[in-house]
Amino acid sequence: MAEGAAPxxxxxxxxxxxxxxxxxxxxxxxxxxxxxxxxxxVAPRTSExxxxxxxxxxxxxxxxxxxxxxxxxxxxxxxVIADAANPFYNGISLAAGATLAEAGMLLFLGFSxxxxxxxxxxxxxxxxxxxxxxxxxxxxxxxxxxxxxxQQGVPVVFLDRPARDLAVDQVLFDxxxxxxxAIQHLLAQGHRRIGVIGDxxxxxxxxxxxxxxxxALREASIEIDERLxxxxxxxxxxxxxxxxxxxxxxxxxxxxxxTNNRMMVGALHAxxxxxxxxxxxxxxxxxxxxxxxxxxxxxxxxxxxxxxAAMLLERIGGLxxxxxxxxxxxxxxxxxxxxxxxxxxxEA
Amino acid sequence: MAEGAAPxxxxxxxxxxxxxxxxxxxxxxxxxxxxxxxxxxVAPRTSExxxxxxxxxxxxxxxxxxxxxxxxxxxxxxxVIADAANPFYNGISLAAGATLAEAGMLLFLGFSxxxxxxxxxxxxxxxxxxxxxxxxxxxxxxxxxxxxxxQQGVPVVFLDRPARDLAVDQVLFDxxxxxxxAIQHLLAQGHRRIGVIGDxxxxxxxxxxxxxxxxALREASIEIDERLxxxxxxxxxxxxxxxxxxxxxxxxxxxxxxTNNRMMVGALHAxxxxxxxxxxxxxxxxxxxxxxxxxxxxxxxxxxxxxxAAMLLERIGGLxxxxxxxxxxxxxxxxxxxxxxxxxxxEA
DNA sequence: TTGAAAGCGCTACCAT
DNA sequence: ATGGTAGCGCTTTCAA
Numbered sequence: 001m002a003e004g005a006a007p008x009x010x011x012x013x014x015x016x017x018x019x020x021x022x023x024x025x026x027x028x029x030x031x032x033x034x035x036x037x038x039x040x041x042v043a044p045r046t047s048e049x050x051x052x053x054x055x056x057x058x059x060x061x062x063x064x065x066x067x068x069x070x071x072x073x074x075x076x077x078x079x080v081i082a083d084a085a086n087p088f089y090n091g092i093s094l095a096a097g098a099t100l101a102e103a104g105m106l107l108f109l110g111f112s113x114x115x116x117x118x119x120x121x122x123x124x125x126x127x128x129x130x131x132x133x134x135x136x137x138x139x140x141x142x143x144x145x146x147x148x149x150x151q152q153g154v155p156v157v158f159l160d161r162p163a164r165d166l167a168v169d170q171v172l173f174d175x176x177x178x179x180x181x182a183i184q185h186l187l188a189q190g191h192r193r194i195g196v197i198g199d200x201x202x203x204x205x206x207x208x209x210x211x212x213x214x215x216a217l218r219e220a221s222i223e224i225d226e227r228l229x230x231x232x233x234x235x236x237x238x239x240x241x242x243x244x245x246x247x248x249x250x251x252x253x254x255x256x257x258x259t260n261n262r263m264m265v266g267a268l269h270a271x272x273x274x275x276x277x278x279x280x281x282x283x284x285x286x287x288x289x290x291x292x293x294x295x296x297x298x299x300x301x302x303x304x305x306x307x308x309a310a311m312l313l314e315r316i317g318g319l320x321x322x323x324x325x326x327x328x329x330x331x332x333x334x335x336x337x338x339x340x341x342x343x344x345x346x347e348a
Numbered sequence: 349m350a351e352g353a354a355p356x357x358x359x360x361x362x363x364x365x366x367x368x369x370x371x372x373x374x375x376x377x378x379x380x381x382x383x384x385x386x387x388x389x390v391a392p393r394t395s396e397x398x399x400x401x402x403x404x405x406x407x408x409x410x411x412x413x414x415x416x417x418x419x420x421x422x423x424x425x426x427x428v429i430a431d432a433a434n435p436f437y438n439g440i441s442l443a444a445g446a447t448l449a450e451a452g453m454l455l456f457l458g459f460s461x462x463x464x465x466x467x468x469x470x471x472x473x474x475x476x477x478x479x480x481x482x483x484x485x486x487x488x489x490x491x492x493x494x495x496x497x498x499q500q501g502v503p504v505v506f507l508d509r510p511a512r513d514l515a516v517d518q519v520l521f522d523x524x525x526x527x528x529x530a531i532q533h534l535l536a537q538g539h540r541r542i543g544v545i546g547d548x549x550x551x552x553x554x555x556x557x558x559x560x561x562x563x564a565l566r567e568a569s570i571e572i573d574e575r576l577x578x579x580x581x582x583x584x585x586x587x588x589x590x591x592x593x594x595x596x597x598x599x600x601x602x603x604x605x606x607t608n609n610r611m612m613v614g615a616l617h618a619x620x621x622x623x624x625x626x627x628x629x630x631x632x633x634x635x636x637x638x639x640x641x642x643x644x645x646x647x648x649x650x651x652x653x654x655x656x657a658a659m660l661l662e663r664i665g666g667l668x669x670x671x672x673x674x675x676x677x678x679x680x681x682x683x684x685x686x687x688x689x690x691x692x693x694x695e696a
Numbered sequence: 697t698t699g700a701a702a703g704c705g706c707t708a709c710c711a712t
Numbered sequence: 713a714t715g716g717t718a719g720c721g722c723t724t725t726c727a728a
Contacts, residue, residue: 015478015500017705028715033707041713058496063476064416065705069720076477084442087435094432097459101466106473109457111445118449125454128411129424129477130363148406152363265635272639287613291620292640365721376699381723389697413721417704 016057024053036061067130076106077312078126079135080119084111088261088284088301089137092159095305096135103313105132116140127154133312135159141202155315159308162204169315171308171326175205175283178297178330179212179257182281185295185332186255187220190342191279194222195246195253197239197263198231206231209259209283228253239266247278254342255279261286268292280337283330293336303328364405372401384409415478424454425660426474427483428467432459436609436632436649437485440507443653444483451661453480464488475502481660483507489550503663507656510552517663519656519674523553523631526645526678527560527605530629533643533680534603535568538690539627542570543594543601545587545611546579554579557607557631576601587614595626602690603627609634616640628685631678641684651676 022032027046034042035050036059053059063075077100081089097107110126112119119139123146126134133155136146143166150156150166157169186194196213199206210231217224230246233239239258243266246252256278258264264282271277285298307326370380375394382390383398384407401407411423425448429437445455456474460467467487471494474482481503484494491514498504498514506518534542544561547554558579565572578594581587587606591614594600604626606612612630619625633646655674 015705018707019705029705030707030716031714034714037707043713046713058500060472060475060493060497062416062478062705063473064412064478065720066707067720068410068412068416068722069705069707076473084438084445085435087433087438090432090435090438094459094461097432098461106458106470109441110454111442113442113446121449122454124408125424127408130410130412145408149408152406268636268639288616288636288640291616292636363721367721377721378700378723379698382698385723391697394697410721413704414723415704416706417721417723 015062016059017062018059021050021054021057021059024057025050075104076108076129076131077133077135077309077316078108078110078123078129078131080110080112080122080126081137082112082114082119082139084113086262087287089160091301092137092305092308095302096309097305099306099309100313105313107135107309112139114139120145133157133316135308135312136163137161138163141165155312157308157312157315159304160205164204167323169308169311169324169326171304171311171328173205173299173304174327174329175208176212176215178283178299179209179259180216181330181332182257182283182297183213183216184220185281185334185338186257186279187216187222189255189279189338189340191253191255192222192342193225193228193251193253193255195228195243195256195278196230196259197233197242197246197256197267198229198259199233199235199263201231206259213257233263233266236262236266236269239263240269241266243267243270247274253278255281255338258282260284264294264296268294277337279340279342281334285333289333289335295332295334295336295338297330298333299328299330363410364407365410366407369398369402369405369407372405373398423452424456424477424479425481425483425657425664426456426458426471426477426479428458428460428470428474429485430460430462430467430487432461434610435635437508439649440485440653440656443650444657445653447654447657448661453661455483455657460487462487468493481505481664483656483660484511485509486511489513503660505656505660505663507652508553512552515671517656517659517672517674519652519659519676521553521647521652522675522677523556524560524563526631526647527557527607528564529678529680530605530631530645531561531564532568533682533686534605534627534629535564535570537603537627537686537688539601539603540570540690541573541576541599541601541603543576543591543604543626544578544607545581545590545594545604545615546577546607547581547583547611549579554607561605581611581614584610584614584617587611588617589614591615591618595622601626603629603686606630608632612642612644616642625685627688627690629682633681637681637683643680643682643684643686645678646681647676647678 018032019029022029032050035047079093081093083089093109100107110122112122116139127149135157137159138161146156159171162170162172198210230242233242258267261284267280281295283297285296286294289296366380367377370377380398383395427441429441431437441457448455458470460470464487475497483505485507486509494504494514504516506516510518510520546558578590581590606615609632615628629643631645633644634642637644
């Protein structure tokens with residue numbers, strides 16, 4: 001396996017080491033180390049000579065070696081998100097990355113693609129590289145390697161989805177409250193037959209949102225028609241098909257609630273083909289919600305990322321309080337899609 | 349600085365080492381190493397004993413140490429993207445991550461937020477951690493640390509935006525061709541006054557797209573009105589304001605081309621408030637383009653990520669051909685927003 | 697099949 | 713102000 005050598009330059013191949021810098025500067029390796037790390041007790045002229053040598057060689061400190069010696073990486077945080085293509089998660093990681101950057105730390109992002117095995121591998125990869133902490137949007141219910149990591153002292157913060165098997169800090173949305181506000185909004189427009197298009201039936205966020213739906217309907221004394229609750233659409237295409245089916249049924253809903261932004265995308269596709277689509281509202285903000293005229297229960301993934309990163313930084317700093325759980329609020333943002341009230345009514 | 353100890357467990361704090369595993373299993377450290385790495389010449393029973401000990405201790409190999417010893421990390425690739433909130437870049441990183449995962453490698457993602465200094469720091473962070481290679485969507489025109497890294501043998505692939513100062517593999521879109529197809533489409537509908545809303549004037553992708561616009565207009569013998577070319581809107585809000593200004597002018601354009609998806613978001617906001625908006629077409633695909641009825645010059649960020657990752661893997665594998673440059677095609681996808689031809693005509 | 701010793705690049709400790 | 717030496721956790725000789 002030939003180390004890829006520089007094509008034609010007279011420059012040395014491979015990464016230059018501190019020793020080479022020291023030799024070039026005519027000092028000991030330790031002095032070179034001191035100079036490059038801004039430690040005290042180095043003569044200005046010596047320091048300058050070392051820096052010049054380092055620049056000339058293209059020296060770059062080896063964090064693998066440094067962190068090995070100083071025990072554990074202190075500057076890198078690993079983050080795992082489920083779906084790289086979902087702007088919601090990207091909002092989270094963006095804000096988390098910015099918050100960490102302010103503290104001089106670097107965020108490494110990995111994807112699980114909703115695949116539990118890949119998530120585990122990714123987390124392992126971070127752990128094996130001795131990250132200072134972990135931010136996790138999990139697609140799993142069990143987290144064996146995280147359990148041991150936590151015991152070993154690695155700070156972990158869960159985002160968006162709760163960890164049932166782990167005692168860790170968590171930042172979640174008020175899923176139940178958000179769903180309730182959506183349903184109440186629909187009820188206020190006179191809707192009585194309300195359909196729901198849900199993602200994975202097993203996803204905790206989803207379950208909470210569905211339970212919010214049930215609660216709101218129950219409190220309004222509306223009998224729940226289970227046939228209107230489609231809770232396993234999986235993705236946008238599934239949501240589209242699910243809504244088509246719902247609307248084609250003999251007694252279709254007059255309004256529909258989607259449990260996240262993916263479901264909403266599918267629903268919008270289904271509705272776009274109809275002259276009189278049902279009222280529509282969805283959990284998660286949508287960038288073009290106003291242009292599309294789509295009502296949403298907005299939340300702030302950025303706030304989630306910020307809070308999560310801040311909590312992780314506290315843990316990395318040594319905080320040992322017992323695990324904290326934060327619930328972030330949601331906000332109802334009505335648009336055209338729920339602006340008209342029901343002309344005819346259905347039942348009860 | 350107290351190492352965060354486990355709250356109440358009888359488990360050992362800190363990361364267990366190979367030595368501890370070896371001791372627990374009653375073998376030498378080297379035997380333990382062999383067993384855990386599936387190397388030959390280990391008795392099955394010994395191997396089993398080592399694994400059991402490792403499991404019991406929650407052992408996790410230390411890649412910092414291993415990669416230090418074996419010289420250079422062989423399993424992690426660093427990727428820098430500009431804008432974490434832009435689905436376009438997320439499409440790239442998603443696909444790149446998947447391709448790398450197939451090869452058993454891990455993708456670490458970092459953000460530059462279009463900030464050259466942050467990009468440099470992020471790249472340095474990857475380099476200092478001795479990643480096996482780098483995928484870069486750059487916000488810079490100069491890349492000093494990459495130049496030296498490349499000399500030192502680190503494979504680098506540039507995505508979406510060309511590197512002017514580096515001899516590296518690049519995967520770009522056919523920006524000129526895409527812009528030409530957009531303009532020709534508008535011309536075919538009878539439009540003669542065509543406005544352009546562009547991002548950063550200095551961005552190479554943007555410049556190429558603008559030059560495509562000019563070429564298409566020139567070839568159609570249409571005199572170019574520079575006042576219609578707004579090339580520094582910066583972000584969606586800026587694009588919205590820019591289009592407002594354009595439409596409020598005495599002789600507004602009948603059609604508008606936006607140079608990327610951010611610009612399009614702004615343009616859609618501006619158009620949503622108008623009873624007779626201009627014809628609209630934009631570079632970059634839009635998830636809800638069909639629902640919004642927005643014409644686009646679609647491209648495939650996923651293909652870009654895949655190709656880029658594949659090329660990087662080849663380099664990591666030792667390929668030393670001279671730098672390659674790939675241009676990915678774009679596809680015109682017309683929708684409602686450019687469906688009507690101009691009733692009145694302007695000039696020439 | 698197994699183990700002892702050396703060393704990857706760096707920093708900590710103790711000299712000078 | 714500067715330098716030698718040991719050692720972080722691991723893998724790679726080379727022996728046993």
